[in-house]
Amino acid sequence: MIERLQTGTRMSKIVKHNGTVYLCGQVGAGDTVAEQTRDCLSRVDTLLKEAGSDREHILQAIVWLSDMADFNEMNEVWDAWVPLGYAPTRACGEAKLARDVLKVEIIITAAVAPIP
Structure with a gap:
């Protein structure tokens, strides 16, 4: 069964299938x-919670930067956000993002967290 949450005409923000959570690309506000x-990672936290998952269950992250010169600055925030011992697989590359003001977009795939 496929479950779609926060579904619009163009996309769903969350898709769940066979215990896996797929989030649409997240961007954030700021200069x-x-x-x-x-801000982007805060949005990821909110969506993961809604999907029944959390940071410790992230399987993969794909990070797009508008300029690879921002790699170290993004990693400082990323490294503080990822729980120690729970780093997912990750790819990071440079891409032209949807709007010129955007500097980072992150796409997350996670496992549904077991119910305690």
């Missing part, structure tokens, strides 16, 4: 890559 990354 710097650090601010945008913090």
